[in-house]
Amino acid sequence: MMDISNYIDFTLLKAHTSERDIIDLCHVAKTQNYYSVCISSCFVALAKQLLEDSNVKICTVVGFPLGNMSTEAKVFEAQKAIEDGADEIDMVINLGYLKSRNHVFVLKDIIDVKLAIGSTPLKVILEISELNKNEIIKASEICVDANADFIKTSTGFSKSGATLTAVKIIKKTIRNKAKIKASGGIHDFETALKYIDAGAERIGTSKAIKSKSNNRQIRNTKIYTDYIETVLHKNPTPTMQSNSNAKH
Structure with missing residues (x-):
């Protein structure tokens, strides 16, 4: 039996999320011993209180879900989230500039956020459903050059989420220079395990996935x-x- 609880970023990023929802999310995360909760930054301070007696970390999103705001706005948002208690930052890449092949801006956007948050782990969301294979490869290379800690597949707000093909492409591109977070459409143990086997080291999911028994x-x-x-x-x-x- 494989215990995947330490791979799970238990996620709740819906626009209508309430404080009660965050309380329930944190309770499940503690009960299941998940690695983290992934929530909007306005709830970070609340989650910090709810999780202070546990090992569950707090992950929040920056530039979410479109990624096309100014770098300065992303930097401020990330710093404020850490001040409120966030342990990890998931930022959305600037797809417009990536599509424009303005790779220098994309690189600087990520570097500036990473420099602003220091040793706090940074995950960069590519939104793979909007990218072709060559764009996924280029975006992954930029993330490595910017010293991102993770490359994340998706926001969950676009046409589709993670794919095994994309995870394999990213893994082949970055090798061991960064880690991979597969997110979007992963709702059960078997699917999560496939992504882990493909190279993902973190799973973003809104479903309470439990490790299988040895039956x-x-x-x-x-x-x-x-x-x-x-x-x-x-x-x-x-x-x-x-x-x-x-x-x-």
Whole structure:
């Protein structure tokens, strides 16, 4: 059995999220021992109070969900979130400038936020549903050059979320120079495990995913044992044959 709880950024970023929703989110995160909660910055101070007696970290989003505000605005938002208690920052890349091939601006946008938050982990959201393969590769290279800690696939607010193909492309591009967060459309243990196998080291999900029990392993062990017994019955070893003949 694989315990994936420490991979999970338990996420709630809906516009109508209430304080009661954040209280419930933090309770589940503590109960399931998730790595973090990922929430809007206005709720960071509340989450800090709710999670002070736990190991669950607080992740918040910056420039969310479009990414096309000024770098100065992103820097201020990130610094304020950390002041309120955020442990990690997920910022949205500037897609417009990336599409314009203004790679210098995209690089500077990320660098300025990273410099402003220091050792606080920075995840850069690419929004892969808006990018082709070459753009995903280029964006990933820029993130590495800007010393981003993670590359995140999606905001969850666009046409689609994470894909295994995109995660594999990102992993091949960055190798071990940064980590990957797969986010968007991951709602169950089996799907999460596929992304982890593909190279993701963090999973963003709004569903309370639980690690599987070992029931499947027990069932598989029983099937294997029954199979071996059947094979041995049909094809006894020489020793078994000898013992059988001796009895007769």
